[in-house]
Amino acid sequence: MLNLLLATVETTAHTAEAAGPIEGLKQTFVHFGVEPKYLVMQVISFLILFGVLYKFGIKPTIATMEERNKKIADGLKHAEETQARLAAAQQESAALIKAAQLEANKAIEEARKAAKEFGDKQQADAIARAADLLAKAQQSIELEHKKMLDQARGEIARLVVKTTEQVLAKKLSDADRAAYNEAATKELSVL
Amino acid sequence: MAADKQTKLLAKQLFKLSVVNGVVSPEQVAGVLGWVEKTSPRRPVALLKAYHHRIAIELAKSRAEVEHAGPVSDATLKQIEAAMTKRYARPVTATAKANPKLLAGLRVRVGSDVYESSVAGQLAKLSV
Numbered sequence: 001m002l003n004l005l006l007a008t009v010e011t012t013a014h015t016a017e018a019a020g021p022i023e024g025l026k027q028t029f030v031h032f033g034v035e036p037k038y039l040v041m042q043v044i045s046f047l048i049l050f051g052v053l054y055k056f057g058i059k060p061t062i063a064t065m066e067e068r069n070k071k072i073a074d075g076l077k078h079a080e081e082t083q084a085r086l087a088a089a090q091q092e093s094a095a096l097i098k099a100a101q102l103e104a105n106k107a108i109e110e111a112r113k114a115a116k117e118f119g120d121k122q123q124a125d126a127i128a129r130a131a132d133l134l135a136k137a138q139q140s141i142e143l144e145h146k147k148m149l150d151q152a153r154g155e156i157a158r159l160v161v162k163t164t165e166q167v168l169a170k171k172l173s174d175a176d177r178a179a180y181n182e183a184a185t186k187e188l189s190v191l
Numbered sequence: 192m193a194a195d196k197q198t199k200l201l202a203k204q205l206f207k208l209s210v211v212n213g214v215v216s217p218e219q220v221a222g223v224l225g226w227v228e229k230t231s232p233r234r235p236v237a238l239l240k241a242y243h244h245r246i247a248i249e250l251a252k253s254r255a256e257v258e259h260a261g262p263v264s265d266a267t268l269k270q271i272e273a274a275m276t277k278r279y280a281r282p283v284t285a286t287a288k289a290n291p292k293l294l295a296g297l298r299v300r301v302g303s304d305v306y307e308s309s310v311a312g313q314l315a316k317l318s319v
Contacts, residue, residue, distance in 0.1 A: 048227060078277075112227055154318070157317060157318040158318050160317075160318075161314040161315070161317055161318040164314055165294060165311065165314060167311060168294050168295070169291075169294055171260075172294060172295055172310075174261055174262055176261075176295065177260055177261020177262065177294075177295040178261055178262050178263075178264075180261070180295035180296050180310065181260075181261055181262070181263055181267060181296060181297055182267065183296065183308075184296040184297040184308035184309065185267045185270050185271060185297060187269060187308045188274060188297060188299055188306050189270055189271065189273075189274040190274075191274075191278070191306060
């Protein structure tokens with residue numbers, strides 16, 4: 001087959017070289033059975049087929065692809081915007097976190113300060129109360145001591161007086177009493 | 192029965208009528224009692240009690256009760272009478288009453304006033 005095809009081409013080439021290039025091309029087409037009217041009809045059929053395919057196949061496909069490309073582009077754009085917003089949100093959240101951290105640190109510091117002041121005040125109050133209690137206890141002890149001394153002194157005086165009364169009741173004679181009565185009379189008379 | 196205000200006022204007026212020259216007059220007292228008996232005023236018992244209370248107080252002012260421990264002579268009583276008469280500007284009579292608790296000395300009571308010069312009193316001052 002191949003040998004036959006080569007022989008035909010070689011024969012056609014020798015013929016074309018002899019009659020010019022256009023005539024050679026015609027002879028080749030004729031030799032392979034290609035008729036011009038059939039070729040034109042096939043070209044028209046191809047164009048019609050191409051038009052139909054273009055209208056109902058290629059054009060919708062291109063539109064769909066363009067729409068898809070547009071959607072992809074929109075998605076990419078939306079993704080970029082989203083990424084930008086995300087970055088902004090991250091920055092804002094970082095700023096908010098930083099501000100909140102500063103505020104929290106400030107609150108903690110104030111709380112520590114307040115706790116320290118409260119503790120100092122409580123300690124001072126406790127010291128004052130302790131001192132007050134101590135002073136009151138000392139006063140109470142002194143008062144109790146004085147009261148005890150007064151009671152002891154009163155009791156001793158009472159015992160001394162009672163003893164003296166008993167002694168005087170036994171020892172005083174009528175003469176002594178009479179003399180005392182005279183002196184008492186003089187004392188009462190000059191009041 | 193407690194005396195009301197009018198009864199007390201009437202007893203006070205009757206008491207004033209019973210005192211002559213700062214001394215309770217028995218005649219005046221007899222006259223007041225006769226008047227009460229005769230006129231029989233409102234609430235006579237309460238009136239007589241109030242009148243009696245005032246007369247008793249006034250008589251006590253004219254009487255000096257002398258408590259003593261040991262012997263007391265009449266001269267001593269007279270001396271006390273004279274001193275109290277001079278002090279209260281009215282006749283005061285002294286009556287003696289023994290009180291051994293005084294140990295020695297005197298305690299003179301005229302009405303609600305008390306004058307004391309006794310060993311017991313001196314010792315009591317020491318024990319306070």
